[in-house]
Amino acid sequence: MGEFELIREYFARQPVRRADVAVGIGDDAAVLDPPAGCQLAVSADMLVAGVHFPQDTAPAAVGYKALAVNLSDLAAMGASPAWFTLNISLPRADSSWLEGFSGGLFALAGPYGLQLVGGDTTRGPLTVGIQITGFVPSGQALLRSGARVGDGIYVTGPLGDAALGLMGLQGGVSLSKAQRDHVIGRLERPVPRVREGAALRGVASACIDISDGLAADLGHVLAASGTGARIELEALPLSPVYQSLQEQVGWGPAVSGGDDYELCFTVPPSRQSRLKALADELGCRLWRIGAVEAQPGLRLIEPSGAMYRPNVPGFNHFSAP
Amino acid sequence: MGEFELIREYFARQPVRRADVAVGIGDDAAVLDPPAGCQLAVSADMLVAGVHFPQDTAPAAVGYKALAVNLSDLAAMGASPAWFTLNISLPRADSSWLEGFSGGLFALAGPYGLQLVGGDTTRGPLTVGIQITGFVPSGQALLRSGARVGDGIYVTGPLGDAALGLMGLQGGVSLSKAQRDHVIGRLERPVPRVREGAALRGVASACIDISDGLAADLGHVLAASGTGARIELEALPLSPVYQSLQEQVGWGPAVSGGDDYELCFTVPPSRQSRLKALADELGCRLWRIGAVEAQPGLRLIEPSGAMYRPNVPGFNHFSAP
Numbered sequence: 001m002g003e004f005e006l007i008r009e010y011f012a013r014q015p016v017r018r019a020d021v022a023v024g025i026g027d028d029a030a031v032l033d034p035p036a037g038c039q040l041a042v043s044a045d046m047l048v049a050g051v052h053f054p055q056d057t058a059p060a061a062v063g064y065k066a067l068a069v070n071l072s073d074l075a076a077m078g079a080s081p082a083w084f085t086l087n088i089s090l091p092r093a094d095s096s097w098l099e100g101f102s103g104g105l106f107a108l109a110g111p112y113g114l115q116l117v118g119g120d121t122t123r124g125p126l127t128v129g130i131q132i133t134g135f136v137p138s139g140q141a142l143l144r145s146g147a148r149v150g151d152g153i154y155v156t157g158p159l160g161d162a163a164l165g166l167m168g169l170q171g172g173v174s175l176s177k178a179q180r181d182h183v184i185g186r187l188e189r190p191v192p193r194v195r196e197g198a199a200l201r202g203v204a205s206a207c208i209d210i211s212d213g214l215a216a217d218l219g220h221v222l223a224a225s226g227t228g229a230r231i232e233l234e235a236l237p238l239s240p241v242y243q244s245l246q247e248q249v250g251w252g253p254a255v256s257g258g259d260d261y262e263l264c265f266t267v268p269p270s271r272q273s274r275l276k277a278l279a280d281e282l283g284c285r286l287w288r289i290g291a292v293e294a295q296p297g298l299r300l301i302e303p304s305g306a307m308y309r310p311n312v313p314g315f316n317h318f319s320a321p
Numbered sequence: 322m323g324e325f326e327l328i329r330e331y332f333a334r335q336p337v338r339r340a341d342v343a344v345g346i347g348d349d350a351a352v353l354d355p356p357a358g359c360q361l362a363v364s365a366d367m368l369v370a371g372v373h374f375p376q377d378t379a380p381a382a383v384g385y386k387a388l389a390v391n392l393s394d395l396a397a398m399g400a401s402p403a404w405f406t407l408n409i410s411l412p413r414a415d416s417s418w419l420e421g422f423s424g425g426l427f428a429l430a431g432p433y434g435l436q437l438v439g440g441d442t443t444r445g446p447l448t449v450g451i452q453i454t455g456f457v458p459s460g461q462a463l464l465r466s467g468a469r470v471g472d473g474i475y476v477t478g479p480l481g482d483a484a485l486g487l488m489g490l491q492g493g494v495s496l497s498k499a500q501r502d503h504v505i506g507r508l509e510r511p512v513p514r515v516r517e518g519a520a521l522r523g524v525a526s527a528c529i530d531i532s533d534g535l536a537a538d539l540g541h542v543l544a545a546s547g548t549g550a551r552i553e554l555e556a557l558p559l560s561p562v563y564q565s566l567q568e569q570v571g572w573g574p575a576v577s578g579g580d581d582y583e584l585c586f587t588v589p590p591s592r593q594s595r596l597k598a599l600a601d602e603l604g605c606r607l608w609r610i611g612a613v614e615a616q617p618g619l620r621l622i623e624p625s626g627a628m629y630r631p632n633v634p635g636f637n638h639f640s641a642p
Contacts, residue, residue, distance in 0.1 A: 029364035043350035048445030076349035087450035124369030129408035129450035
């Protein structure tokens with residue numbers, strides 16, 4: 001089967017047809033109608049087999065996660081998803097792999113109203129690059145730079161489960177079947193917090209998604225905002241699976257583990273009363289884990305009051321030996 | 322050196338700062354202001370080492386070409402370049418490679434007023450994925466589907482040189498130093514026809530860029546338009562280098578060779594008088610090579626009047642054995 005037929009067969013069967021896509025896949029470029037009164041939020045992420053996921057990962061999980069990490073970036077900006085492009089290289093034209101991959105991709109694209117508008121399919125090592133575009137009302141994007149002293153620091157869900165999933169896959173922790181299913185599900189099928197991000201417009205002063213670990217990602221917010229922070233570790237939301245393993249794994253996965261894709265955001269004192277209503281409206285919980293302080297740096301406080309120092313400042317693709 | 326420092330060092334030194342980029346590199350997503358009255362043209366292309374270029378290609382040539390092929394897609398739509406994102410995986414954090422690559426990339430981005438607004442840098446096999454966005458006045462994009470019976474078929478420049486460059490690299494043809502420099506220059510440093518594409522808005526009825534070869538790419542136009550065409554091979558523009566080799570290589574590289582990135586476009590009879598003025602204005606030549614016909618299929622006519630049948634219908638990444 002030829003390249004063009006592959007593209008047509010698997011990627012033209014997408015579930016979403018948006019009215020703002022004047023020309024989709026099949027010309028030299030897509031032609032798109034941006035909405036009036038909005039800015040575009042644009043992000044790109046890449047997954048490489050053997051680096052971001054094991055070579056034998058189920059193709060549906062690869063498709064799902066490739067889109068999920070990009071959706072999570074839009075969530076962190078408070079943007080609503082609209083369009084994406086896909087650059088994919090594959091060792092061979094494997095129709096069962098493409099069937100699974102595109103299924104995983106579109107299973108996520110559908111509910112978020114996200115349309116595939118272009119891309120490239122080529123032979124090569126397995127890599128998946130996505131660029132995503134969303135809309136945000138002009139001037140309302142949630143930036144990293146808006147945290148101010150006195151703001152509360154929040155997260156949208158449990159931390160560290162994805163890191164436990166990776167430890168489980170690598171034999172670094174022993175898990176029951178049920179524990180394993182839970183944490184590997186969180187690793188392979190993170191739920192991008194798109195609704196939460198959009199709802200936080202006008203409420204949060206700064207926002208980021210946790211892809212490289214709480215310490216690293218909150219660190220980016222603090223650096224961009226010119227502030228520091230104090231986090232109470234006992235306030236971190238941990239899943240029942242994490243809690244049952246905490247004696248063994250400590251705080252590391254929750255503080256430094258990546259891939260959870262929860263949002264971490266800051267809220268000024270004047271707007272904190274709106275959070276409760278917002279959580280009720282969303283049907284989700286939001287956890288306050290600390291506060292922004294003037295003193296630079298991130299202070300992680302153990303329940304004993306001692307300062308906790310993470311071993312790993314966050315995942316870094318080029319710092320591994 | 323860490324991932325983030327790499328990105329900052331090489332990719333934050335770009336030459337272009339656009340007023341419509343509210344937030345560039347450094348947040349979860351860029352925040353961009355699309356212009357009123359325009360549609361967005363969006364395209365994505367990927368280059369893989371060992372597939373699209375030899376592993377030891379000079380990094381500046383890789384950077385240049387990765388952007389050039391995307392610019393060429395915008396040219397084929399008649400769109401003006403604005404923003405791009407870059408997903409790149411590299412076997413190791415090689416600063417001299419990144420220096421060369423980013424130099425080649427920005428050498429092309431600068432003159433086209435194109436700003437890098439985001440992306441991802443990761444460890445992995447050498448692959449470069451770019452998504453590019455341009456602007457086109459609403460309703461004026463040059464589509465593949467607009468060719469009509471009786472339209473003239475044109476190209477913007479010599480065909481087949483890039484294919485001769487590839488043959489030269491692979492030992493398929495023997496070249497003098499000067500010949501080699503010319504055709505490898507055309508292969509590695511194609512000039513995207515952005516000005517020509519924009520000038521063809523309102524003149525061309527259909528347009529495509531020649532990345533997979535004239536026969537294959539014109540074939541896409543004919544298929545999208547529901548028409549056929551007749552091409553006079555003696556009307557094809559060939560470089561002096563090509564002409565000196567033609568006895569040896571025949572019509573193949575000009576008809577089926579990819580990577581030239583000239584535009585192929587159709588013009589209705591009523592607008593053909595405007596082409597001369599347009600070419601003068603652009604300071605370039607435009608070559609008429611044939612005409613759109615009702616009979617489906619592409620007829621390539623040799624100077625003798627015989628029908629020419631290409632051996633290879635166009636480059637296909639997955640059809641090679």
